[in-house]
Amino acid sequence: MTRSHEIAGVLRDEILRGQFRPGERLPSERDLAARFGASRGAVREALSQIEQLRLIDIQPGGARIKEVNDASIAVLGPLLGLGSVPDAGLVDQFLDTFSALARFTATRAIPRITEMQRTDLLAQLDAMADDLGSVESLQPKMRAFLLTLDRIADNLVVRLISNDLQAQFVERMLLLHPRPSLKPESLQALVSGMRLGVENGDGEGVAAALDTHFLSMRALVAQALASA
Amino acid sequence: MTRSHEIAGVLRDEILRGQFRPGERLPSERDLAARFGASRGAVREALSQIEQLRLIDIQPGGARIKEVNDASIAVLGPLLGLGSVPDAGLVDQFLDTFSALARFTATRAIPRITEMQRTDLLAQLDAMADDLGSVESLQPKMRAFLLTLDRIADNLVVRLISNDLQAQFVERMLLLHPRPSLKPESLQALVSGMRLGVENGDGEGVAAALDTHFLSMRALVAQALASA
DNA sequence: AGTCCATATTGGTCTTACCAATTTGCCGCG
DNA sequence: CGCGGCAAATTGGTAAGACCAATATGGACT
Structure with a gap:
């Protein structure tokens, strides 16, 4: 520094x-x-x-x-870090935005995936399905999955936005105590919903699964921030 | 400088x-x-x-x-300006992203608008309806309308992203010759589609109208860039 | 009260200098 | 021949001092 x-x-x-x-x-x-x-x-x-x-x-x-x-959007991270606890409203806006970006990526990626890519995505989802209990190890797999979708969607604009937001957001949220964790059932629904969508080439299906996942996430985080 | x-x-x-x-x-x-x-x-x-x-x-x-x-996403503008003509692929990615951001803003704003805001939006749309012929004067009205939606949606993250992209994109695209211009029928469909959505509090309706609008826009711009 | 001008302030730029960390290249050792 | 290790050169980090042009400020004058 x-x-x-x-x-x-x-x-x-x-x-x-x-x-x-x-x-x-x-x-x-x-x-x-x-x-x-x-x-x-x-x-x-x-x-x-x-x-x-x-x-x-x-x-x-x-x-x-x-x-x-x-x-610039580069102020969002510092804005999150101003107080001892991130502003709940801003955090919710972040998550809402992530949700939209994930939906975008999914709907653009799925229609254009190759057979090989589909196989890869399904393998990643299966690995995630074995890991529903421990959020700690599921999180990186989820990010890797979305990154794969991002590569397939091949939109530099959205990729840079996602990278930027992710970098600013994740780093500040990892400090939260206690870390909110979704119920295994919800995670199960997310993974199986996405799997179904990937299998059927149904981008909207994948997006819908992501939507509901982010909705629960937002509720959970809001609750965690309120108690902190 | x-x-x-x-x-x-x-x-x-x-x-x-x-x-x-x-x-x-x-x-x-x-x-x-x-x-x-x-x-x-x-x-x-x-x-x-x-x-x-x-x-x-x-x-x-x-x-x-x-x-x-x-x-950073701040490189996107310079990236557009590298050649004598902006890269068609990147321009399309920009428009696709704008489309998603507009959809986001519409779906988040419409469900939470007040009566006064609805009246305002309808007035703006009516003013636009009188102006379908001249793209030059419709464009700023369209931006103002989206800005109003943006204020209503009240999501700082998306607002900063939109501002940033817009500033980088518009400035570089205004230099294009000839400037592409949509058919009045398409613009008519956009305005009336959005009007219907605003009247009925149907965010998805507004978003759908924006979707088709951006699709035609992308086709038009792709054609313009191919000929340039 | 308003206008205008001299003065002080401010950013823009360059030069020179020194420190600490890293890199480079040489030397000798195995 | 390869490889470790050490010394020198290079590189970024920082400071202090100086000058210019553009701007802002304040006071004198009308």
């Missing part, structure tokens, strides 16, 4: 916390350098990073705060 | 063009400074920006190129 990343992190969080109003001017680079006990170069690198998050607009005369609504 | 942004743009495009293999080392900051006739500070700021795109990994010892698959 370099000095400029540290500084960027602090300033980013302050902006996300709303400590500056949109349109307001950020302290000058020289003032920030003094505040952080760093060189102006380090501060400039930090500001350059925050500018890429589209949280500020740097111009001769000063850097001005922008609306969070116009920011 | 500052020097560091210029340099970052050049290096970014070179990486996106595949002029470096993943894992390969980028020239040192001092060499790059010499190449661009700039100071090391300017180059460092540029590299810091490229690092935020997740195109490189900066470490003591050197900056190493990463896989484009792991990059």
Whole structure:
């Protein structure tokens, strides 16, 4: 972690916390350098990073705060990490979005899979079916399965979105205690539902199974966050 | 446009063009400074920006190129602008993604709209219905309508994704000649389809209208790009 | 009260310098 | 010939100082 990343992190969080109003001017680079006990170069690198998050607009005369609504999606992770517990509403929006992305991937992938790919997917699902009890080992298999679908769907735009969100989200949610865990019956339904869809080349079937899975997931996580 | 942004743009495009293999080392900051006739500070700021795109990994010892698959979605715009004409496949993936995002927004927004919002939406649709002939003036109304839905759906994650993609995509596609334009009948079907959905509180109806609209759009754009 | 201009401030850029970590390349050993 | 190990060169990280052009500020003047 370099000095400029540290500084960027602090300033980013302050902006996300709303400590500056949109349109307001950020302290000058020289003032920030003094505040952080760093060189102006380090501060400039930090500001350059925050500018890429589209949280500020740097111009001769000063850097001005922008609306969070116009920011890059890269602020979502830091936004989750602001409090000691992630914001329940934002987490639900994340999961809802994941749900839509998974549905997208499934409906685009299934109609174009080859026989070999189908065999591969079925094998992965069978491996998952043997593992319903331990969420810890099912999770990575689920991710691998969705990644396979993602490769088949072959949409770079959605792939980058999914990767980005996943990276920001998973990392922050793994810290939760206690980790919510779905009932084996639900997982069983998910796996068998997807299996049926893959077998029949029914993308909508796979998507539907994912939909209900994400719905239960959202309910569960909401409950976990409420109690935390 | 500052020097560091210029340099970052050049290096970014070179990486996106595949002029470096993943894992390969980028020239040192001092060499790059010499190449661009700039100071090391300017180059460092540029590299810091490229690092935020997740195109490189900066470490003591050197900056190493990463896989484009792991990059930020902020590379999609530059990726569209690499050639004289945007890549048709990537454009289609963009539109497909827009389609899914619009569907998401519609299905989430419609069930939770208030009477006042419904009135507003219907008014917007009526204004659009009077304007089917000129694509130039319909386009912004369509965007405003989707933005209204977006505000109602109230999902920050999807909003940021949509904003981001839109900003990157629209800007690059406006340069196309000739600009593709849908037949008035199709637009008529879109507007009336959405109107029916809004009236009946039928999110799936609105989404379906959007689906068919984006399908025609994709066919049209593919044709335009093939001829360009 | 409004306008205009001099001044101070701010970002943009370059130079030079030093440190710590990594990489490189050479040497000697097995 | 290969391989381990050590020293030197290279590389990124950071700092301090300086100058310019564009912007913002404040005061003088009308």
